[in-house]
Amino acid sequence: MNIKKVYILEDRGILFVNGVDVKEFLQNIITNDIDKVTDANSCFASILSPQGKYLFDFLIVKHKNGYLIDCEKIQIDELYKQLELYKLRSKVEILNLSNEFVVASISCEKFLKFEGVKSLPGFTTKYREDPIFLDPRKKDLGARIIINLEKLHLSLKKLDLISSNVNEYYNYTHELGIPQKNTHQLKNRLFGIECNFEELNGLDFNKGCYVGQENTARIKLKNKLSKRLLPIKIISGQINNETIQYNNLEYGKILINKDYPFGLVKYLFENFNFNYEYKCGDAKIKIIKPDWIK
Numbered sequence: 062m063n064i065k066k067v068y069i070l071e072d073r074g075i076l077f078v079n080g081v082d083v084k085e086f087l088q089n090i091i092t093n094d095i096d097k098v099t100d101a102n103s104c105f106a107s108i109l110s111p112q113g114k115y116l117f118d119f120l121i122v123k124h125k126n127g128y129l130i131d132c133e134k135i136q137i138d139e140l141y142k143q144l145e146l147y148k149l150r151s152k153v154e155i156l157n158l159s160n161e162f163v164v165a166s167i168s169c170e171k172f173l174k175f176e177g178v179k180s181l182p183g184f185t186t187k188y189r190e191d192p193i194f195l196d197p198r199k200k201d202l203g204a205r206i207i208i209n210l211e212k213l214h215l216s217l218k219k220l221d222l223i224s225s226n227v228n229e230y231y232n233y234t235h236e237l238g239i240p241q242k243n244t245h246q247l248k249n250r251l252f253g254i255e256c257n258f259e260e261l262n263g264l265d266f267n268k269g270c271y272v273g274q275e276n277t278a279r280i281k282l283k284n285k286l287s288k289r290l291l292p293i294k295i296i297s298g299q300i301n302n303e304t305i306q307y308n309n310l311e312y313g314k315i316l317i318n319k320d321y322p323f324g325l326v327k328y329l330f331e332n333f334n335f336n337y338e339y340k341c342g343d344a345k346i347k348i349i350k351p352d353w354i355k
Contacts, residue, residue: 062166062167062168062169062170062203062230062233063168063225064168064170064171064174065171065221065222065223066167066168066222066223066224066225066229067165067166067167067217067220067222067223067224067225068165068166068167068224068225068226068227068229068230069163069164069165069213069224069227070163070164070165070166070205070227070230071134071163071227072133072134072135072227072242073131073132073133073134073163073164074131074132074133074134074136074137074157074159075129075130075131075132075137075157075158075159075161075162075164075207076129076130076132076137076140076141076144076155076156076157076158076159077124077127077128077129077130077155077156077158078127078128078130078144078153078154078155078156079125079126079127079128079153079154079156080127080151080152080153080154081152081153082151082152082153083127083128083153085151086147086148086151086153087121087128088268088269088271089147089269089270089271089272090108090144090147090271090272091106091107091108091121091271092106092107092108092109092253092258092263092264092265092271092273092274092277093105093106093107093121093262093263093264093265093268094265094267094268095121095128097183097265098121098122098123098128099123099185100123100185101184101185101186102183102184102185102194102197103120103121103122103123103183103185103192103194103197104120104121104183104197104262104263105118105119105120105121105183105196105197105198105258105261105262105263106118106119106120106121106263107119107253107256107258107263108140108143108272108273109252109253109271109272109273109277110249110272110273111272111273112273112276113252113253113254113273113274113275113276113277113280114248114249114250114251114252114253114273115247115248115249115250115251115252115253115255115256116143116248116249117132117136117139117140117143117244118132118244118256118258118263119131119132119140120132120194120196120197120205122185122192122194122207123185123192124192124207127154129158129162129192129207131164131205131207133241133242133244133245134159135243135244135245136244136245137157137159138157139245141155141157147272160210161209161210162207162208162209162210163207163208163210163213164205164206164207164208165205165206165208165213165217166202166203166204166205166206166230167193167203167204167205167206167220167222168203168204169195169200169201169203169204171203171204171220171222172193172195172203172204175188175193178195180195180200181195181200182195182196182197182198182199182200182262183195183196183197183262188206188216188220189212189216191206191207191208191209191212191216192206192207193205193206197262198239198261198262198263199237199239199261199353201237202234202237202239231320231321232321234321235292235321236292236349237351238257238291238292238349238350238351238353238354239261239351240256240290240292240317240321240323241321242317242319242320242321243317243319243320243321244317246316246317246318246319247290247316247317250316250325251288251290251316251325252276252277252280253273253277254277254280254281254286255286255288255289255290255325256290257289257290257351257354259281260353260354264277266278266281287327287328287329287330288313288325288326288327288328288329289325289326289328289354290316290323290324290325290326291323291324291325291326291328291348291349291350291351291354292321292322292323292348292349292351293315293322293323293324293341293346293347293348293349294346294347294348294349295322295344295345295346296338296344296345296346296347297344297345298342298343298344298345299342299343299344300315300318300322300341300342300344300346301341301342301343301344302315302341302342302343302344303315303316303318303341304341304342305324305326305339305340305341305346305348306339306340306341307332307337307339307340310330310332311327312326312327312330312333312339312348313325313326313327313348315341322346324348326348328348328350335347335348335349335350
C-alpha cells in the first residue's frame with residue numbers, strides 16, 4: 062500500500078455499543094476477549110451461531126464509554142438486530158452511526174509516522190479525537206481511521222493523503238486471502254474456525270463461554286479442521302457452479318462468487334495441490350494459499 066494513498070471504505074458500517082453492562086454483554090457473545098480492547102488496542106472478532114457457524118465478523122474499537130463496531134455495511138442492519146436479540150434485559154444501548162462515521166484505510170507505513178505508535182496488530186491511537194488502529198488481523202492490511210464525516214476531508218488534507226480507487230484496496234486484501242466483500246454469502250455455510258479466524262487473531266481459546274464456543278473448541282482440540290476458506294483466482298471463464306473439481310473429484314465449493322471470490326476448500330484432501338488448475342463449472346480456477354497459513 063502506498064504511503065500517500067487513502068481508501069474510503071464506504072461499504073463499511075459502524076455501530077456504537079455502550080451502557081453499564083456493555084463489556085459483559087459483548088464478552089458473552091463474541092469469539093474474542095473484550096478485555097483486549099482498550100484505548101491502546103483494538104481487536105477482530107465474530108459472532109457465531111449456537112452450532113459454531115459463521116454469522117458476522119467485525120472490528121471492535123474502544124470509544125468513549127463504549128465500543129465502535131466496524132462491519133461490512135451490507136450486514137450492519139442484521140448485526141444490529143442480532144445484538145438487540147441478545148440484549149434481553151442488559152443495560153446496553155446500540156446505535157447505528159453508519160450515516161455519521163466513515164472508515165478509511167491507510168498504509169502501515171503511514172500509520173507508523175504517528176507519534177508513539179507501535180508496529181503491533183491492533184495498536185490504537187487517536188487523531189483529532191478519532192481512533193486510528195493497525196488492522197488486528199494482519200499488519201499488511203494497513204491501518205484504519207473511523208472518522209466523523211464532517212471532519213473527513215480536512216483530516217485527509219492535514220495528513221497529506223490522496224483518496225484512491227477503493228478497488229485497489231480490495232484487490233490487495235483478496236490477494237492476502239482475507240475476505241471483506243459480500244461476507245453475507247458465508248452466513249451459516251461454514252464453521253467460524255474454517256474462516257481462519259484463529260490465524261487472523263479473531264478467536265480466543267482461553268476466554269470463557271460464548272455463542273458457538275463448544276463446536277469451535279471441539280474442532281480445534283480434536284484437530285478436525287480439514288477445510289478452509291481460501292481465495293480463488295479465475296484463470297478463464299465465469300464461475301457459474303459452486304463445486305470445485307479436479308479429475309471429477311470434488312475439492313470444495315465456491316461460497317463468495319462476486320468480485321473477490323472465496324471457496325471452502327478441502328485442503329487436506331488426498332492429492333490436493335495448490336498448483337493444480339481446478340474446474341468450477343465452465344471456469345478454470347486456481348486456489349491461492351495465503352502465506353500466513355501453514
